[in-house]
Amino acid sequence: MSAPERYETLLVDERDDRVVVTLHRPEARNALSGRMIAELHQVCELLERTPRLLLLTGHGGVFAGGADIAELRERGRDQALQGINSRLFERVRRLPMPTLAAVDGWALGGGAELAYACDLRIAGPDAVFGNPEPGLGIIAGAGACWRLPELVGESLAKQILLAGRNLDAERARAVGLVMDVVPAAELLERAHAVLDRMARSSALALRLTKLVVDAPGAHPVADDLAQAVLFEGQDKRDRMTRFLERKGSGA
Template identity: 40%
Template sequence: MTAKDHLLIETPSDGVRLLRLNRPDRRNALATPLLSRLARALEEAALDETIRVVVLTGDGTVFAAGADIRELAASGPDDAPHGPRQEAWDRIRDCPKPLIAAVEGWCLGAGCELLMCCDLSVAGEGARFGQPESSLGIMPGAGGTATLPRLVGRQLAMRMVLTGEMIDTARAVEAGLVGEAVPAGQALDRALDLARTIAGRAPVALRMAKASVRAAFDLPHGDHLLFERRRFLSLLGTGDKQEGVAAFLEKRKPVWQGR
């Protein structure tokens, strides 16, 4: 199988793109070719005006169990700090459209870091989340020490990273790593429900709102308020704003043009 075969691309409903990790023999291990293929698929969705939201999932037993150990074995300290793998991670994080994760089963190492790239998430009961890299003599390298503490707090992040202990879906929701828990096997259905709801909203507003919320990681509060206000004002000049207001006053469903 090629990297193309390792990512299945579907359009299950209007405005919704579904990406399925598909390396069942390797528990969806996130080798660099797969990460690069995923980055390209997200860029293609970003350029497609008919797509408004993307759902990312694995299968019923595993989201992604980590990096590809065989690839890791061939890596060394002289690898470029910003080589193809890091470039792929950056491109995934830069996806401008809402990205929803649907998780069943293992979500470990790089899989957990991929989850943290998503904007919303749904996990089935029985899913497991962790950063077990220290058992291999390494540490997380794509958000497991940088993003995880910002989501779950210092103590839980330290525990997950230093001990390698996994947490279950209920704990992940309580800590803020996952947005919603559902019965096992129902994560994808619920994520697609969320995606259809989001796909019915104004596309330009969705992109602006996502960018503004994510800026909370990077900007001081005062700077963020200005960042937010500028994007709010820019939306006042869009056709979608005019349509949204008109539809509200006329008591009808808006027809978004994405402009």
């Protein structure tokens, strides 16, 4: 259930198999403030303690218009070394269960980097991804400089990070940054449908698959260890038995 009393910048809906988080700073295009960062850490703690799927979206037809520039202007070297945004986004990246960003409207700067940190992205037709940080005298320092090349390739990443190119929804789908583009009115419904499909899978298999995919240079040992855990589980036996029974019955 929603717990609005705990959050000032987020709307949080806790369900049995997922948590739905809406960035909610309508007066600032959902810009990521220090308060929002702290509250997103609370959400991460919740999901680390009780692993569930995460759906992350923005209020009012905007995902997030970037970091809060007024706050960012006052940060100095010490704050940069603390990695205020980057530590959060990496924590999101490492959540036990899959994460999905439903993006409509602007996802710029830190907002784009937050979306990049999710495992999957789905977009409305007006979604726009961009990293204009060099125009403000800084770099996209919360993961985009290394995460974006992994997602879309080095050449396109440099067009976005160096040349200031924005990526609209259709182009984002064409290069694989988003899995689908759907009408804005259907965005959350379609996002939930993706989560519904994942929720029907084995939760442990999803967790271990994510661990293996995100484990650089650990293959094939990581694959073998994860598969060994799953092969000993009753869930795997039950699922395969049901599959064979359906196949045998011609269903």
